Amino acid sequence: MLSTTPRTTLGRSKERGSTDRNNLYEVLDTGLICHLGVVVNGHPMVVPTGYGRIGETLYLHGSTGARSLRAADGGEVCVTVTHLDGVVLARSIFHHSVNYRSAIVYGRARLVTDPDERLAGLRALTERLAPGQWDYARPPSRKELAATAVLALSLDEASVKIRRGAPVDEEEDYTLPVWAGVLPLVTAWGEPQPDSLVPEGIETPVHILHRE
Amino acid sequence: MLSTTPRTTLGRSKERGSTDRNNLYEVLDTGLICHLGVVVNGHPMVVPTGYGRIGETLYLHGSTGARSLRAADGGEVCVTVTHLDGVVLARSIFHHSVNYRSAIVYGRARLVTDPDERLAGLRALTERLAPGQWDYARPPSRKELAATAVLALSLDEASVKIRRGAPVDEEEDYTLPVWAGVLPLVTAWGEPQPDSLVPEGIETPVHILHRE
Numbered sequence: 284m285l286s287t288t289p290r291t292t293l294g295r296s297k298e299r300g301s302t303d304r305n306n307l308y309e310v311l312d313t314g315l316i317c318h319l320g321v322v323v324n325g326h327p328m329v330v331p332t333g334y335g336r337i338g339e340t341l342y343l344h345g346s347t348g349a350r351s352l353r354a355a356d357g358g359e360v361c362v363t364v365t366h367l368d369g370v371v372l373a374r375s376i377f378h379h380s381v382n383y384r385s386a387i388v389y390g391r392a393r394l395v396t397d398p399d400e401r402l403a404g405l406r407a408l409t410e411r412l413a414p415g416q417w418d419y420a421r422p423p424s425r426k427e428l429a430a431t432a433v434l435a436l437s438l439d440e441a442s443v444k445i446r447r448g449a450p451v452d453e454e455e456d457y458t459l460p461v462w463a464g465v466l467p468l469v470t471a472w473g474e475p476q477p478d479s480l481v482p483e484g485i486e487t488p489v490h491i492l493h494r495e
Numbered sequence: 496m497l498s499t500t501p502r503t504t505l506g507r508s509k510e511r512g513s514t515d516r517n518n519l520y521e522v523l524d525t526g527l528i529c530h531l532g533v534v535v536n537g538h539p540m541v542v543p544t545g546y547g548r549i550g551e552t553l554y555l556h557g558s559t560g561a562r563s564l565r566a567a568d569g570g571e572v573c574v575t576v577t578h579l580d581g582v583v584l585a586r587s588i589f590h591h592s593v594n595y596r597s598a599i600v601y602g603r604a605r606l607v608t609d610p611d612e613r614l615a616g617l618r619a620l621t622e623r624l625a626p627g628q629w630d631y632a633r634p635p636s637r638k639e640l641a642a643t644a645v646l647a648l649s650l651d652e653a654s655v656k657i658r659r660g661a662p663v664d665e666e667e668d669y670t671l672p673v674w675a676g677v678l679p680l681v682t683a684w685g686e687p688q689p690d691s692l693v694p695e696g697i698e699t700p701v702h703i704l705h706r707e
Binding site for chain 2: 431
């Protein structure tokens with residue numbers, strides 16, 4: 284079960300909320316980037332960034348100099364992951380909507396200092412964005428590790444919202460001579476584009492060529 | 496030119512910043528949803544939501560009861576629109592990245608009360624999500640309009656970041672026997688899925704069937 288603190292208890296569209304922990308994992312484990320919200324000088328700041336999950340912990344990273352990460356360290360953050368699945372075309376403008384799956388995680392971010400947890404967090408981050416690459420590409424050097432801040436965020440306080448399926452219109456609108464339905468949005472991997480400087484004879488690895 | 500206030504002056508990766516106003520419009524006018532950041536009780540809250548643009552103003556909407564919109568009304572907000580274009584696979588883990596185009600807009604949101612501007616804002620929102628639908632579907636009733644809050648946000652303070660192209664690796668890594676390149680992420684519209692309750696004889700309109 285997901286938590287039900289005041290801010291994760293859905294105010295609107297309760298029927299779209301899910302308290303199934305597996306839905307939370309599914310949304311997080313199929314996303315590529317999140318939107319990280321922090322408060323800087325009392326103002327909100329929202330930046331897209333990578334993330335990874337290990338069990339009940341989300342990992343974020345960035346340059347040790349990044350403003351957003353400096354604000355996030357020890358402060359309250361909000362991490363939102365959204366999958367947009369389609370546009371819902373209703374008979375009325377008012378009932379237009381989108382099909383989506385989104386997760387919102389609230390909490391206080393913790394700067395990870397333990398070397399093993401730092402590496403594990405970076406591995407989770409890399410494997411979320413590019414599965415198979417952690418063991419394939421050159422590992423981070425000590426200097427590179429020192430330049431990277433890793434933050435951990437517990438999944439204790441999280442909510443999931445999912446909308447699927449057809450439009451829901453006003454009863455009297457169903458007889459209107461208006462088309463209604465869903466226009467799905469499909470996201471897929473294109474053909475890998477090799478860097479022109481890849482040495483001859485190096486083939487595209489299977490984990491990139493056949494990424495799902 | 497985009498503004499260069501302290502928070503829109505890029506701290507990191509300056510080479511990815513753009514001060515071309517047309518880039519801002521392009522990112523905003525090709526996105527479908529934004530991530531709206533507000534501060535609620537001192538904590539950040541980030542929610543995905545629709546938006547539209549008219550000139551130098553971004554419009555957001557939502558139920559008059561939505562927490563995020565209540566917090567946004569008159570308060571400082573941050574609106575971020577992100578297009579993820581691909582995963583950048585470098586020779587080293589450290590230089591893995593993503594190709595993306597993102598816009599961040601900061602400002603104080605204004606609750607729109609003028610009826611004409613409210614309608615224009617809702618039209619822009621609808622047409623961003625579903626071009627052609629404003630003139631096709633049933634217009635909002637007075638009651639529906641009353642249930643909808645429309646917020647306006649000036650584009651005065653905005654920044655754009657764009658990363659395109661191949662990975663950039665450490666000089667000494669280019670001789671490694673490692674494949675490197677870009678795995679593009681392609682987003683496309685699928686086949687329209689008609690609602691089972693659409694009356695017989697109503698064809699899928701051209702603006703939905705052939706949406707670009």
